[in-house]
Amino acid sequence: MSSAVRPRRVNGLAPPYTAAQISTWIFLPLLVLEFCFFVSPLLPLAASIPCTLAFGCFAISSAVFGFLAMKVDPKDPRLPNENNVTTTTRTTAPTYDPEEPTKQCWICDVQVGEKSMHCKFCNKCVDHFDHHCMWLNTCVGKANYHYFFRCMVSIAIMLVIQAVIQLALILDIYLGSGATKERAEGWFQADATIAVVVVMAIFLFFNLGSLSLIGQLLLFHIRLQRNGLSTYQYIVRDNQQRREKARMEDELTMRREMTIAHAKNEGKGCLSLRLEANGILRKQCGVTCCDPLKTEEEGKEAEMAPHSGGNGVSNGDGQALTISNGDEDDDGIDDESKETENV
Ligand SMILES: [Zn+2]
Numbered sequence: 145m146s147s148a149v150r151p152r153r154v155n156g157l158a159p160p161y162t163a164a165q166i167s168t169w170i171f172l173p174l175l176v177l178e179f180c181f182f183v184s185p186l187l188p189l190a191a192s193i194p195c196t197l198a199f200g201c202f203a204i205s206s207a208v209f210g211f212l213a214m215k216v217d218p219k220d221p222r223l224p225n226e227n228n229v230t231t232t233t234r235t236t237a238p239t240y241d242p243e244e245p246t247k248q249c250w251i252c253d254v255q256v257g258e259k260s261m262h263c264k265f266c267n268k269c270v271d272h273f274d275h276h277c278m279w280l281n282t283c284v285g286k287a288n289y290h291y292f293f294r295c296m297v298s299i300a301i302m303l304v305i306q307a308v309i310q311l312a313l314i315l316d317i318y319l320g321s322g323a324t325k326e327r328a329e330g331w332f333q334a335d336a337t338i339a340v341v342v343v344m345a346i347f348l349f350f351n352l353g354s355l356s357l358i359g360q361l362l363l364f365h366i367r368l369q370r371n372g373l374s375t376y377q378y379i380v381r382d383n384q385q386r387r388e389k390a391r392m393e394d395e396l397t398m399r400r401e402m403t404i405a406h407a408k409n410e411g412k413g414c415l416s417l418r419l420e421a422n423g424i425l426r427k428q429c430g431v432t433c434c435d436p437l438k439t440e441e442e443g444k445e446a447e448m449a450p451h452s453g454g455n456g457v458s459n460g461d462g463q464a465l466t467i468s469n470g471d472e473d474d475d476g477i478d479d480e481s482k483e484t485e486n487v
């Protein structure tokens with residue numbers, strides 16, 4: 145298949161636009177308008193100027209970094225320019241390390257960098273591929289990751305400033321000395337307190353929802369950077385770990401069935417009942433601490449535990465079963481990835 149069959153998306157500003165992208169174009173300007181007409185005028189002058197300046201700076205930086213993240217073409221620099229694509233979509237000349245190992249992309253039909261990936265949405269290989277962002281409607285890679293990250297930081301700070309001020313104003317209207325209420329009446333030339341509170345409450349609701357999403361995304365990317373991983377590498381590693389865990393659980397289920405059969409043959413009713421009960425607990429509730437059977441990973445961790453205190457029980461095949469004291473990790477995933485997984 146040739147990339148000429150389907151055109152390559154140049155950047156996030158090229159159509160077709162996604163619903164998520166258009167929603168940000170509507171929601172972010174609305175946030176700014178709401179701050180200018182409902183929040184800033186209700187603050188005392190001494191607080192209004194610095195708060196509005198701070199909010200404005202982060203609103204502008206969000207827009208600028210978001211625009212740059214969309215405008216920059218993150219394609220692999222080894223890809224030839226298409227006839228209808230000019231190099232003006234890049235802010236800097238495409239460069240790459242000639243020593244970097246390459247691999248063949250059969251869709252682009254060109255040798256690309258080892259860390260490049262072909263994006264099915266953009267139909268091109270992206271240098272140091274991180275992920276395809278539906279909000280920016282473009283791939284995030286080496287060329288625009290820093291703009292993407294700064295855009296996220298700016299939006300998060302902007303949302304925090306707006307949420308804190310709105311919450312303080314709403315509380316002051318109902319619990320304060322009445323100064324905010326007077327400023328609201330003066331600004332709107334009417335008793336518009338309830339309307340102002342309703343508008344601020346609606347925006348606060350969406351604001352906190354957005355903050356929760358973007359806060360999680362930001363923390364996720366901070367942890368990825370600390371671990372030296374891209375989003376794509378994290379997803380690949382996470383999938384591998386899930387598959388490995390599923391494989392070990394399948395093996396454990398087979399081993400449990402054999403052990404129960406042996407226990408029944410030897411008349412060890414209590415052991416077979418216990419194994420059956422622990423198998424159900426493990427599958428239904430994820431409880432593994434009292435299970436005498438362990439996956440390979442759990443077995444290794446139990447051996448390495450300094451005070452495992454395990455009791456050896458024979459399963460009848462000469463294979464030692466470790467009864468755990470329950471203080472080791474029981475999910476078969478290393479701590480580093482588990483930390484990232486909790487994001
Ligand atoms: Zn490709």
Ligand SMILES: [Zn+2]
Nearest residue numbers: 263266276283
């Ligand atoms: Zn893409």
